[in-house]
Amino acid sequence: MIHLNTELQILKTDILEMWNLVINQMSKTSEAVEKADCDIVNEIKANEKRVDAFELKINMDCENILALFNPLANDLRFVLAVLKINYNLERIGDYAHNIAKLIEDTTFSKNSLKETDIKNMFEVSIKMLTDACESFEKEDTHKLQKIFRKDEKLDKANKNANNIIADLIKKKPEDIQSLLNLLSIIRRLERVGDQTKNIGEEIIFYMEAKILRHKKKNIS
Amino acid sequence: MAEYKVETKNLNLFYGEFQALNNINFIAKENTVSAFIGPSGCGKSTLLRVFNRMNDLIDNVKMDGKAFIDGKNIYKKNVVVDELRKNVGMVFQKPNPFPKSIFENVAYGLRVNGVHDNKYITHVVESSLKKAALWDEVKDKLKKSAFELSGGQQQRLCIARTLAVEPSIVLMDEPASALDPMSTAKIEDLIYELKKNYTIIIVTHNMQQAGRVSDYTAFFYLGELVEYDETKTIFTNPKDVKTQNYITGRFG
Numbered sequence: 001m002i003h004l005n006t007e008l009q010i011l012k013t014d015i016l017e018m019w020n021l022v023i024n025q026m027s028k029t030s031e032a033v034e035k036a037d038c039d040i041v042n043e044i045k046a047n048e049k050r051v052d053a054f055e056l057k058i059n060m061d062c063e064n065i066l067a068l069f070n071p072l073a074n075d076l077r078f079v080l081a082v083l084k085i086n087y088n089l090e091r092i093g094d095y096a097h098n099i100a101k102l103i104e105d106t107t108f109s110k111n112s113l114k115e116t117d118i119k120n121m122f123e124v125s126i127k128m129l130t131d132a133c134e135s136f137e138k139e140d141t142h143k144l145q146k147i148f149r150k151d152e153k154l155d156k157a158n159k160n161a162n163n164i165i166a167d168l169i170k171k172k173p174e175d176i177q178s179l180l181n182l183l184s185i186i187r188r189l190e191r192v193g194d195q196t197k198n199i200g201e202e203i204i205f206y207m208e209a210k211i212l213r214h215k216k217k218n219i220s
Numbered sequence: 221m222a223e224y225k226v227e228t229k230n231l232n233l234f235y236g237e238f239q240a241l242n243n244i245n246f247i248a249k250e251n252t253v254s255a256f257i258g259p260s261g262c263g264k265s266t267l268l269r270v271f272n273r274m275n276d277l278i279d280n281v282k283m284d285g286k287a288f289i290d291g292k293n294i295y296k297k298n299v300v301v302d303e304l305r306k307n308v309g310m311v312f313q314k315p316n317p318f319p320k321s322i323f324e325n326v327a328y329g330l331r332v333n334g335v336h337d338n339k340y341i342t343h344v345v346e347s348s349l350k351k352a353a354l355w356d357e358v359k360d361k362l363k364k365s366a367f368e369l370s371g372g373q374q375q376r377l378c379i380a381r382t383l384a385v386e387p388s389i390v391l392m393d394e395p396a397s398a399l400d401p402m403s404t405a406k407i408e409d410l411i412y413e414l415k416k417n418y419t420i421i422i423v424t425h426n427m428q429q430a431g432r433v434s435d436y437t438a439f440f441y442l443g444e445l446v447e448y449d450e451t452k453t454i455f456t457n458p459k460d461v462k463t464q465n466y467i468t469g470r471f472g
Binding site for chain 1 (some may be wrong): 300405408409412413428431432433452455456
């Protein structure tokens with residue numbers, strides 16, 4: 001089993017490296033929104049290629065492990081979970097990239113950033129990603145409940161965003177473009193929360209062989 | 221330095237009128253594990269025996285084409301077959317320890333090659349048993365008969381015996397097919413470790429084993445080498461439909 005164990009360890013190392021890259025992308029995106037910094041935007045765009053390369057490599061490695069080693073039980077659940085987490089992380093990487101493109105030609109007013117509480121949304125989504133990463137690395141599902149509750153916060157913020165943005169447009173119609181871009185960013189942050197929640201479900205599937213998809217509440 | 225450790229070029233082999241191998245062009249790189257897979261009677265073991273000239277011992281065998289080890293044609297008239305078989309060791313399906321002690325089984329190859337230095341022999345026996353992952357289990361009973369060992373231990377003893385004469389290539393003909401699953405796993409782990417220092421060619425009927433242990437896989441059918449590629453390619457995206465049908469269990 002040495003060979004299989006080695007391949008599984010390599011797979012875990014690779015997915016964690018991709019995970020940290022994606023967390024870094026989200027952190028840089030948050031910074032870029034606040035500072036309207038083009039250099040940071042360019043860095044995010046360049047790193048997007050690395051995220052995609054990771055996704056392709058991890059996909060292929062999972063395929064090879066399934067074909068060559070016929071893993072069973074927890075080993076099988078691990079590979080299946082990594083396959084899905086890989087997809088989720090790539091989507092989050094895409095969202096970070098899309099947000100960076102929205103920031104490129106836009107400067108957001110301090111007031112609009114404050115009213116939408118977007119900084120907090122970024123903090124919540126990054127914390128969710130970081131906690132999920134730690135859960136996966138340490139194979140400990142205790143923090144995952146917090147992730148599921150945080151996703152509800154992001155859903156609520158997204159729901160309220162329409163009204164907030166509409167009010168801001170009424171007050172300052174000349175800012176409509178930047179405010180619509182801000183709304184798009186909020187939508188994407190809500191999707192980041194969804195993808196991270198999905199990751200949490202996959203971790204539970206791997207660790208506890210429970211399927212939480214399509215259930216109303218994620219019960220511990 | 222030769223490009224490949226083991227190579228055949230346009231190799232054909234006949235048992236009387238029956239053609240067992242048809243135009244085989246095979247290569248194995250150094251320090252890799254190559255697996256031969258295919259249905260019974262397709263020529264896997266016959267090709268394996270080409271590399272240590274064991275087919276010479278079978279009546280009515282005719283061969284044409286070339287077989288190279290380290291770039292040298294091993295069928296040239298000036299090749300010393302005993303030396304070839306020191307360099308190209310072989311492990312068989314059924315463990316076949318000699319009716320001797322564990323120690324003497326491993327020492328035998330050295331003694332028949334004229335080594336008399338007992339200190340050196342003891343050192344080689346210990347190192348070979350360690351390489352075969354057997355030392356810890358037998359170090360306190362080296363004088364006991366090899367037949368007192370379990371089947372899996374006997375097979376690892378045979379591997380140690382092969383390694384004692386310092387081959388660079390190890391041929392394995394279904395080395396685990398007579399063993400229980402735990403012993404099989406130990407042999408497979410051993411193959412994975414040994415390839416760091418040896419070039420290994422293994423015949424196996426167990427496709428999953430080929431997937432687990434080998435870097436390259438050669439699929440044979442009716443004496444022909446149908447497809448040869450990296451194992452992960454053979455098992456995820458084989459090019460030939462016969463290969464695909466075999467590995468998915470549709471025939472063979």
